[in-house]
Amino acid sequence: MSARPAMARDRILERLRSLLREKRPPFRDPIAHDLPAPPMTVYPPSGRRSLVETFGAKLTELSGSCELVRSETDVAERIAQKICEWVPTGGPERTEVLSWAPGELHVARLEQTLAELDVSLFVPDDMNDQRVRDHAASLAVGITGVEAAFANTGSIALLPAPGRSRAASLLPLHHLVLIPLSRLYPTFEDWLLKLRKRGRLEAMVRRSGQIAFITGPSKSADIELNLTLGVHGPKVVHAVVFDDE
Numbered sequence: 001m002s003a004r005p006a007m008a009r010d011r012i013l014e015r016l017r018s019l020l021r022e023k024r025p026p027f028r029d030p031i032a033h034d035l036p037a038p039p040m041t042v043y044p045p046s047g048r049r050s051l052v053e054t055f056g057a058k059l060t061e062l063s064g065s066c067e068l069v070r071s072e073t074d075v076a077e078r079i080a081q082k083i084c085e086w087v088p089t090g091g092p093e094r095t096e097v098l099s100w101a102p103g104e105l106h107v108a109r110l111e112q113t114l115a116e117l118d119v120s121l122f123v124p125d126d127m128n129d130q131r132v133r134d135h136a137a138s139l140a141v142g143i144t145g146v147e148a149a150f151a152n153t154g155s156i157a158l159l160p161a162p163g164r165s166r167a168a169s170l171l172p173l174h175h176l177v178l179i180p181l182s183r184l185y186p187t188f189e190d191w192l193l194k195l196r197k198r199g200r201l202e203a204m205v206r207r208s209g210q211i212a213f214i215t216g217p218s219k220s221a222d223i224e225l226n227l228t229l230g231v232h233g234p235k236v237v238h239a240v241v242f243d244d245e
Contacts, residue, residue: 048243083141169214179239
């Protein structure tokens with residue numbers, strides 16, 4: 001070892017020994033710093049239309065899109081239209097889309113409406129099976145519901161469970177999100193408050209091995225800050241909000 005690196009090493013070691021000899025806590029006491037709390041943005045309770053508009057605006061800012069379907073009976077038809085926009089249908093082979101189980105989507109006549117276009121739902125039952133994973137990864141459209149959606153950030157929360165595979169929100173190029181109005185909240189905190197009041201928060205956390213929060217399409221930027229969509233997940237996220245009450 002040359003003299004210069006050796007001298008630099010000795011200086012570093014001596015500095016460390018000096019610090020260790022000092023009788024003071026190695027880390028700052030956060031309580032000792034009287035810093036003002038950051039301001040909290042308060043979102044007052046809003047009407048349904050205002051919530052949908054806020055959610056849609058936020059999702060659009062994040063390169064997603066949103067629409068309100070006023071009649072619950074029209075939701076299945078709108079889903080079929082979006083699938084036809086994204087993937088070719090009516091060919092020699094039946095078109096499949098990766099999906100939650102129909103009972104988890106809460107959309108009347110969804111399977112029947114899609115069957116008229118020769119479109120079927122593929123609901124994976126065992127993602128540990130390599131053949132199931134390969135088939136799921138080959139599908140261009142994924143359909144999920146939500147556990148909750150938040151207007152102030154344009155985000156959604158998903159709780160994976162049997163019949164509610166995470167794969168439908170991760171693998172396809174297009175993610176179609178179905179949001180009943182009863183599950184659209186002004187903020188994440190409003191959702192938690194409602195769960196607490198109903199005594200459901202602890203049970204939800206205990207039964208769920210994972211809660212996924214999704215805010216718009218998958219995004220990644222290189223060192224020059226060039227944004228690319230769909231690198232690690234869906235490139236397109238479209239939300240269909242509908243009145244379920």
